[in-house]
Amino acid sequence: MTTEQTLPENKSDATSSTPALPRGVVPLLVVSAFVVILNETIMSVALPQLMVDLDISAARAQWLTSAFLLTMAVVIPLTGWLLQRLHVRTVFIFAMSTFSVGTLLAAVAPGFEVLVVGRVVQAVGTAIMMPLLMTTILTTVAPERRGRMMGTISIVISVAPALGPTVSGLILQSLSWRWMFWIVLPIALVSLALGAVWVRNVTQPGRPSLDVLSVVLSAVAFSGLIFGLSSIGESAGGHAPVAPWIPITVGALALVAFVARQLSLKERALLDLRTFATPAFSIAVSLVVVSMMALFGTLILLPIYLQNVLGRSTIETGLVLLPGGLTMGLLAPFVGRLFDQHGPRPLVAPGAVVASVALWSMSLLGQDTSIALVIGIHVVLSVGLALMFTPLLTSALGALPPQLYSHGSAIVGTVQQVAGAAGTALFITVMTRRSIAETEAGADVVTATAEGVHAALLWGGIISAVAIAVALFVRRPPAAADGPTVPAGH
Numbered sequence: 001m002t003t004e005q006t007l008p009e010n011k012s013d014a015t016s017s018t019p020a021l022p023r024g025v026v027p028l029l030v031v032s033a034f035v036v037i038l039n040e041t042i043m044s045v046a047l048p049q050l051m052v053d054l055d056i057s058a059a060r061a062q063w064l065t066s067a068f069l070l071t072m073a074v075v076i077p078l079t080g081w082l083l084q085r086l087h088v089r090t091v092f093i094f095a096m097s098t099f100s101v102g103t104l105l106a107a108v109a110p111g112f113e114v115l116v117v118g119r120v121v122q123a124v125g126t127a128i129m130m131p132l133l134m135t136t137i138l139t140t141v142a143p144e145r146r147g148r149m150m151g152t153i154s155i156v157i158s159v160a161p162a163l164g165p166t167v168s169g170l171i172l173q174s175l176s177w178r179w180m181f182w183i184v185l186p187i188a189l190v191s192l193a194l195g196a197v198w199v200r201n202v203t204q205p206g207r208p209s210l211d212v213l214s215v216v217l218s219a220v221a222f223s224g225l226i227f228g229l230s231s232i233g234e235s236a237g238g239h240a241p242v243a244p245w246i247p248i249t250v251g252a253l254a255l256v257a258f259v260a261r262q263l264s265l266k267e268r269a270l271l272d273l274r275t276f277a278t279p280a281f282s283i284a285v286s287l288v289v290v291s292m293m294a295l296f297g298t299l300i301l302l303p304i305y306l307q308n309v310l311g312r313s314t315i316e317t318g319l320v321l322l323p324g325g326l327t328m329g330l331l332a333p334f335v336g337r338l339f340d341q342h343g344p345r346p347l348v349a350p351g352a353v354v355a356s357v358a359l360w361s362m363s364l365l366g367q368d369t370s371i372a373l374v375i376g377i378h379v380v381l382s383v384g385l386a387l388m389f390t391p392l393l394t395s396a397l398g399a400l401p402p403q404l405y406s407h408g409s410a411i412v413g414t415v416q417q418v419a420g421a422a423g424t425a426l427f428i429t430v431m432t433r434r435s436i437a438e439t440e441a442g443a444d445v446v447t448a449t450a451e452g453v454h455a456a457l458l459w460g461g462i463i464s465a466v467a468i469a470v471a472l473f474v475r476r477p478p479a480a481a482d483g484p485t486v487p488a489g490h
Contacts (some may be wrong), residue, residue, distance in 0.1 A: 151336020224251025351387025
């Protein structure tokens with residue numbers, strides 16, 4: 001039996017033939033996704049304390065974040081198949097159970113190795129939750145209301161990573177690093193219990209086959225690229241465990257083979273790349289790449305600037321980033337309603353301009369810049385990104401036929417991880433190389449770091465200028481339509 005036989009034939013059927021979700025399910029899914037995504041960046045501020053408590057080097061400590069990201073990169077491409085194969089309720093219970101087990105392991109970890117295992121198990125649940133949330137919304141919400149609902153989803157995508165360092169700083173001010181997991185665990189368990197009761201099966205799974213070669217190629221491709229990109233910054237400072245070009249090359253070659261394999265499998269692909277045949281999806285995803293590069297690049301760079309140049313503490317750094325994260329969260333539902341009324345272009349193009357202005361302004365940050373100005377520019381950047389995220393996600397996924405929802409969600413999730421790693425690599429590499437050059441020229445450490453931050457954010461401004469041009473091509477999905485459908489796979 002194929003999924004083509006069991007899935008709805010068109011969008012109207014997809015929304016009308018599925019049971020309506022109970023009122024509390026969407027908020028439950030959003031809160032669950034927010035909690036698991038928050039863990040993607042929550043460890044960054046805790047690394048110095050972990051190095052002391054566990055007696056590990058900085059290179060080993062970084063694996064607590066790197067292992068999480070690598071696991072996400074391996075698992076996310078599988079979610080398209082998983083959501084076609086299993087009911088939504090089953091996938092939710094598996095994701096939250098896995099995340100809860102990983103959180104418990106991390107909380108009680110007697111040493112570094114068990115803590116890494118806990119982070120990996122956490123990442124498996126995290127990787128599944130976002131595609132699950134997106135697919136559920138697309139399946140159950142009418143097209144004219146999707147902007148508002150996707151606005152809620154963008155809170156998870158953009159705000160949760162931004163608040164990770166703030167939450168971590170607040171916890172570590174008074175408690176040990178283990179409390180980052182003990183505080184999260186009850187929330188995860190409550191979400192699991194409520195989901196087991198409330199979440200209904202809103203899709204009709206088929207029996208798609210799993211191509212093992214595609215799984216292997218995707219694992220090598222995306223983990224290689226993310227590991228290599230994440231190592232570039234360390235390499236620039238002379239601390240990388242392996243030359244970054246090696247995993248990047250291996251990852252790129254595996255990616256070429258993976259793409260060729262998916263195109264040959266067509267409707268039986270692990271990730272159905274026919275999503276990119278939809279122009280609205282391709283354009284929106286390209287802008288998501290730029291937006292995630294800017295978000296994660298500034299998330300890694302601003303703490304370095306605040307602590308190493310302005311001499312601020314960890315908790316002060318977290319609080320400086322808090323207004324921007326809250327701004328994105330508050331704007332997301334409002335932007336979603338505007339999208340439903342006016343479409344993406346009146347939001348995305350101005351958002352790209354605002355984000356670009358903020359990044360160019362950040363390139364002027366120096367040793368004497370006031371904290372108020374840093375907060376103000378970061379809030380402006382957050383406004384620009386908020387205007388872009390919701391319309392882009394809604395335009396990209398809403399343009400696809402129902403059979404490709406799960407594949408589109410998985411592709412967006414994978415792209416976000418790779419783009420985040422690329423943005424971090426670009427910003428850190430430029431900063432490190434410029435700082436080293438300034439130090440060799442006789443500058444002190446603070447001045448050299450400030451110059452490095454300036455150079456990195458200058459590149460961010462250049463990239464954001466390209467986004468403005470691409471934003472002009474974003475369109476509302478054509479009657480999300482009633483367009484032709486394609487088989488979902490076997």
